[in-house]
Amino acid sequence: MTEPRWLDEREQRAWRALMAMQDGLAEFLERRLRQRSGLSTADYQVLAHLSEAPAGRLRSFELGGLLRWEKSRLSQHLGRMETRGLVSRERCRTDQRGAVIAITARGGELIEAAAPQHTADVRDAFIDQLTEAELETLAAIGDKVRTRLAALTPKGQPSSGT
Amino acid sequence: MTEPRWLDEREQRAWRALMAMQDGLAEFLERRLRQRSGLSTADYQVLAHLSEAPAGRLRSFELGGLLRWEKSRLSQHLGRMETRGLVSRERCRTDQRGAVIAITARGGELIEAAAPQHTADVRDAFIDQLTEAELETLAAIGDKVRTRLAALTPKGQPSSGT
DNA sequence: AGCAGTTGGTTCACATGTCAACCAGATCGG
DNA sequence: CCGATCTGGTTGACATGTGAACCAACTGCT
Numbered sequence: 001m002t003e004p005r006w007l008d009e010r011e012q013r014a015w016r017a018l019m020a021m022q023d024g025l026a027e028f029l030e031r032r033l034r035q036r037s038g039l040s041t042a043d044y045q046v047l048a049h050l051s052e053a054p055a056g057r058l059r060s061f062e063l064g065g066l067l068r069w070e071k072s073r074l075s076q077h078l079g080r081m082e083t084r085g086l087v088s089r090e091r092c093r094t095d096q097r098g099a100v101i102a103i104t105a106r107g108g109e110l111i112e113a114a115a116p117q118h119t120a121d122v123r124d125a126f127i128d129q130l131t132e133a134e135l136e137t138l139a140a141i142g143d144k145v146r147t148r149l150a151a152l153t154p155k156g157q158p159s160s161g162t
Numbered sequence: 163m164t165e166p167r168w169l170d171e172r173e174q175r176a177w178r179a180l181m182a183m184q185d186g187l188a189e190f191l192e193r194r195l196r197q198r199s200g201l202s203t204a205d206y207q208v209l210a211h212l213s214e215a216p217a218g219r220l221r222s223f224e225l226g227g228l229l230r231w232e233k234s235r236l237s238q239h240l241g242r243m244e245t246r247g248l249v250s251r252e253r254c255r256t257d258q259r260g261a262v263i264a265i266t267a268r269g270g271e272l273i274e275a276a277a278p279q280h281t282a283d284v285r286d287a288f289i290d291q292l293t294e295a296e297l298e299t300l301a302a303i304g305d306k307v308r309t310r311l312a313a314l315t316p317k318g319q320p321s322s323g324t
Numbered sequence: 325a326g327c328a329g330t331t332g333g334t335t336c337a338c339a340t341g342t343c344a345a346c347c348a349g350a351t352c353g354g
Numbered sequence: 355c356c357g358a359t360c361t362g363g364t365t366g367a368c369a370t371g372t373g374a375a376c377c378a379a380c381t382g383c384t
Contacts, residue, residue: 004278004281004282005281005282005285006281007281007284007285007289010294010297010298010301011289011297013297013301014289014292014297014298014300014301014304015284015288015289016304017300017301017303017304017305017308018300018304020304020308021303021304021307021308022184023230024307024308024311025307025311028311028314028315040369040370042370059332060332060333061331061332061333064332068185069371070371070372070373071332071333071334072333072334072335072371072372072373072374073370073371073372074333075332075333075334075335076334076335076370076371076372077370077371079334080369080370092332095331095332095379095380096378096379096380097331097332097333097377097378097379097380098332098333098379099332099333099334116166119166119167119168119169120166120167122169122177123167123169124310124314125307125310125311125314126177126307126310127169127173127176127177129303129306129307129310130176130303130306130307132172133299134299134302134303135172135173135175135176136172136176137295137296137299137300138176138179138180138299138300138303139172139175139176139179140296141179141183141291141292141296141300142176142178142179142180142182142183143179144291144292145183145186145187145287145288145291145292146179146182146183146186148286148287148288148291149186149187149190149287152190152286152287153190202339202340204340221362222362222363223361223362223363226362231341232341232342232343233362233363233364234341234342234343234344234363234364234365235340235341235342236363237362237363237364237365238340238341238342238364238365239340239341241364242339242340254362257349257350257361257362258348258349258350259347259348259349259350259361259362259363260349260362260363261362261363261364
């Protein structure tokens with residue numbers, strides 16, 4: 001087995017900086033959001049998608065597609081949000097097994113209040129620290145990597161592959 | 163209350179690309195690592211730090227500082243890793259309450275086997291997709307944001323290293 | 325129509341992370 | 355020394371994420 005190409009200085013630095021930034025950013029945003037609105041980032045994303053959807057409602061699987069969540073995760077999370085009165089589940093007319101998820105009035109109020117704060121936090125901690133060129137580069141990087149990941153993940157995972 | 167500055171096109175794009183990349187990358191690496199070595203990324207990081215430490219051992223709080231994990235998380239995780247025979251806990255001589263965490267032979271073998279694979283995955287999905295300039299920019303971004311986060315966080319963050 | 329296979333969702337068991345409370349051993353001020 | 359306080363670490367209750375099993379409704383094919 002050949003010795004792999006380890007990461008050199010520059011590569012290490014970029015990789016670690018990214019990971020560290022990510023952890024810090026996620027933790028920061030999660031904490032602020034929860035403190036000020038009682039929402040987790042997961043709640044926030046669900047409500048954001050619902051509030052942008054026509055009539056504030058989406059089929060469960062559509063929501064799952066947008067969020068890229070596992071279906072069991074979505075189901076569990078919606079159950080909790082329903083208990084808290086943030087969303088409601090309705091039966092679908094055209095497909096008898098389907099669930100239509102609707103944002104409630106309370107959910108709507110909460111995300112309306114949370115959104116400006118959250119946006120300000122994202123700006124403050126992230127966007128406003130960077131130049132336009134950096135933002136461009138970042139977007140390009142993100143797209144490249146996502147494309148690559150899509151290519152590497154062909155629906156089923158190659159268990160042996162080596 | 164004044165209307166906040168929402169994110170413009172460019173900003174949205176960069177932010178979403180970053181978040182999407184992050185999710186995809188984390189999930190990809192987690193899956194590969196677990197499939198091929200039975201380790202989670204959390205396990206991997208613990209073992210990586212231990213294997214680089216003198217004599218393969220660290221005080222629990224030192225390890226926590228390096229990982230930036232909450233102490234209860236570390237304690238819980240080490241408990242599980244101990245059960246699986248990846249690390250062992252010893253009493254500290256100089257401080258009677260202290261725990262010294264040591265990597266076991268089995269833990270050593272596992273990370274030795276996992277490291278090249280993991281590095282290859284990081285390269286394949288991420289590093290090798292980017293130009294040197296992009297890596298530089300990314301490192302700069304990461305540093306800036308981390309610095310900003312440190313300034314925004316009321317608590318003191320025990321900067322490990324330096 | 326009828327039956328196989330797919331799809332949308334839920335549920336269970338379990339892995340992992342967080343918070344607060346707790347305990348025991350250090351430390352410090354008299 | 356003694357007590358107050360700090361520090362390192364563990365624990366228990368609970369929130370959240372994952373995978374497999376399951377159920378019921380839809381689709382396709384004959």
